[in-house]
Amino acid sequence: DVKVTQSSRYLVKRTGEKVFLECVQDMDHENMFWYRQDPGLGLRLIYFSYDVKMKEKGDIPEGYSVSREKKERFSLILESASTNQTSMYLCASSLPWGHQPQHFGDGTRLSIL
Amino acid sequence: EDKVVQSPLSLVVHEGDTVTLNCSYEVTNFRSLLWYKQEKKAPTFLFMLTSSGIEKKSGRLSSILDKKELFSILNITATQTGDSAIYLCAVVSNNNDMRFGAGTRLTVKP
Numbered sequence: 001d002v003k004v005t006q007s008s009r010y011l012v013k014r015t016g017e018k019v020f021l022e023c024v025q026d027m028d029h030e031n032m033f034w035y036r037q038d039p040g041l042g043l044r045l046i047y048f049s050y051d052v053k054m055k056e057k058g059d060i061p062e063g064y065s066v067s068r069e070k071k072e073r074f075s076l077i078l079e080s081a082s083t084n085q086t087s088m089y090l091c092a093s094s095l096p097w098g099h100q101p102q103h104f105g106d107g108t109r110l111s112i113l
Numbered sequence: 114e115d116k117v118v119q120s121p122l123s124l125v126v127h128e129g130d131t132v133t134l135n136c137s138y139e140v141t142n143f144r145s146l147l148w149y150k151q152e153k154k155a156p157t158f159l160f161m162l163t164s165s166g167i168e169k170k171s172g173r174l175s176s177i178l179d180k181k182e183l184f185s186i187l188n189i190t191a192t193q194t195g196d197s198a199i200y201l202c203a204v205v206s207n208n209n210d211m212r213f214g215a216g217t218r219l220t221v222k223p
Contacts, residue, residue: 004155035213040122042201042215043156090155101147102211104155 003027004105006091012111019078021108023091031094032074033102034058034066036087043090049074050096081112115140117204119214127222130192134217136202137184144209146185148176149201151216156201159187192221 007022025032031050035043035058045058047066055066063085067075074093078085088109092102120135136146145163149156160169162178162185169176173192178185189196202214 040215042117042119043203043213045211101158101161103158104149106154 004091004093004103006089006105006108008108009106010109010111012113013078013081014113015081015083017078017081017112019081019110019112021076021078021089021091021110023074023076023093023105024072025074025093025103026072027093027103028071029093029103030071030096031100031102032068033092033094034064034074034076035090035092036060036085037090037107038087046076083112086110086112115204115206115210115212117202117212117214119200119202119217121217122215123218123220125220125222126192128193130221131188131190132192132219134187134189134200134202134219135184136187136204136214138202138204138212139183140204140206140212142207143180143183144205144207146178147203147205147211148185148187149203151199151201152197159200189219192219194221194223197221 004025013019033048034046049055049068065077090107091105094100094102117138147161148159160176165180173190176187199216201216205211
């Protein structure tokens with residue numbers, strides 16, 4: 001079974017802090033994704049990566065950056081956290097493009113105070 | 114702009130009821146539609162649909178796609194409390210963009 005592991009289940013940070021969310025997958029998937037999930041808005045794509053050191057902006061990249069130095073790890077960075085970034089963050093991975101479902105991590109519920 | 118609309122947003126039923134969840138879409142160059150179930154944690158994959166009229170079935174869950182009318186339905190028969198979850202619909206386009214709907218929150222009461 002594919003395992004996607006997010007480093008924290010719950011995280012509380014303060015406004016202005018730099019925040020790192022880590023995601024690791026163990027199935028050698030090329031593609032990795034970061035979403036945020038908000039009530040009534042569903043999942044919105046922040047960034048995705050289709051290979052090591054490659055990244056593409058999703059629908060809502062503002063205020064975020066990502067890093068993919070190794071194939072199995074995809075990090076989401078909040079450069080200067082703000083209260084409107086309080087959300088549930090979900091990481092996913094998949095095989096290369098095509099009819100491939102994404103496998104999700106358990107999510108990190110991030111609160112910015 | 115591409116969009117995926119799920120309805121209803123929320124639904125409360127009793128055990129044994131049958132429910133139908135809807136997902137309509139407007140997507141350029143449709144490729145596939147996926148259904149996920151999200152309980153307290155990670156969304157888990159249920160079905161992928163690419164062709165109209167072919168029903169996918171897994172136990173009490175089934176789903177079908179209508180590419181002419183641009184929608185899919187997810188049916189759950191004889192619902193159980195363990196079916197309580199958020200059901201997510203996602204549509205993939207030929208340029209590999211995946212867009213999710215807002216989800217339907219299903220609550221099954223004993």
